[in-house]
Amino acid sequence: MHFITRYSKYQIAYIMNIMTCAEKVILKSCSLKNINYQIDPYIGCSHYCYYCYALQYAKTNWTERIVVHENIIEKLSDELKDLHPQKIYLGHHTDPYQPHEKHLIQTRKVLDLLLEKNFSVSILTKSDLVLRDKYLLKNMDNASVSVSVAFTNNTIRKLFEHNTIDTELRINALAELKEQGIKTNALICPVIPYVTDVIELIRMLESCAGTIWIYRLSILNESDVYWQNIEPVLNKNFPNTKDLIKHAIFNKNHNFWNILRSELELIKKERKLDLRINL
Template sequence: MIKEVKVKTALSPSKLPGLEYALNPYRGCAHACVYCYAPSVIHWDKGKWGELVEVKVNLPRILSKELRVKKKGVVGLGTVTDPYQPAEKKYEITRRCLELLSLHDFPVCIQTKSSLVLRDMDLLKSFSNLEVGVTLTALDESVRAKMEPGASTVEERLRALEELSKNGINTWVFLGPVMPYITDVDALVDTIAKVKPKYMLVDRLRLKEGVWERVRGFIAGFKPELLADYERIFLRGEDYYREIFEGVKRRCEEKVVRCEVNRLGD
């Protein structure tokens, strides 16, 4: 379901490292990822996550006014929503915002799970400082489809990374969240190395409010034999990730891929 809304502000201060501002063209996200913690961040209270998307139809107009007075800084495009989710095909809010950001020469960092980003290649190439990050959580398409039902396929995302790089766009990969006993990190690192991103950011599954219920339901339906393991890791605090992340770092060194582990919230 799509709902058109109007907003009073566009750029919000960001607490994420490397970002001065957050810009989210939509509220809600049709990708409906089971592990997403955005609902707790934006205090989502409008039904099941993924079933409603609010389109900020006046966002470009508000952004245009703000860019005239805001101090220049890096804008994170899509910090609690995907700027290239299906609604963007029709509304083009992200594209119109990019046009304005390019006009004012603001640095931009995009994060997405959608190959629709390739539509805006002409705009992306117009920036003096821009990078595009693509999230990858699993190589197995059957797993991806269950965890991220509304997002682009793994193949489409890898192709997007290749096309962006070929066109001189700086790319990065968010390998995360690493889902215990589901994410094949070695295979993912090997595949990511082939598309040669500028760097890779690795992160754990973060169980903010409401996430555990969705993840538990997913595991119960997908691989119920893992339920006890997930409870041991996330409810009783077993240190699963230390060894996994050390292995990721070693493999990245072998493949000559710059790798950072997200320590926020540890």
């Protein structure tokens, strides 16, 4: 491994924390339905979401450094050569459009190669940088893009997702991709009880997302690393409601969830929306 050093002064703060690795396999098997393979162009993610589920899959301390694959295109090209063209997932264990992508263009290189080989992609991101690659996506067979959102208030968003962009910008990007004829979906995730306004997010998303998946913040117990990361945020910023929030997080049958599930079922039926409710 070695540090990358070829960037201008203003990028130094980012670059100091980026390393390369000679990971052997780029194409990994994927556990998602109807998708055989995933590619994570980065290991770690500079969006710094405190609730990040991908933490457990990162092979580095992603809060301190991001790792990029050396020679990703040479390796991937070799791995693809015996496969028939199919849809590959980008965004399962890292965000392919995290801020570093702007200058490292790992995802862009992967998309160029996949298009050249007639593969397609399903992308999940929290960034509007995906718009940069819309013409590549348009030329793929049935490519799809989903954005993930969880906060209507961007001041609160910053508390839980240190380095993401505004929710509205993500949704505007989705609308533009839809206009370009690209299949678009969304995730409302994670639903944090008494913090995430799911109903308002659905209103914001419904005109530009085909399917909307809704997932609650899922934490097993207080020793879980996700809870260790989130609890200080709640203690500091939600001192009066923290106990209420905590009780609902650890109790799937809490009235908060029962009421929300009923409301969502009603919205789904009345507005004929494709909501996939996983609360």
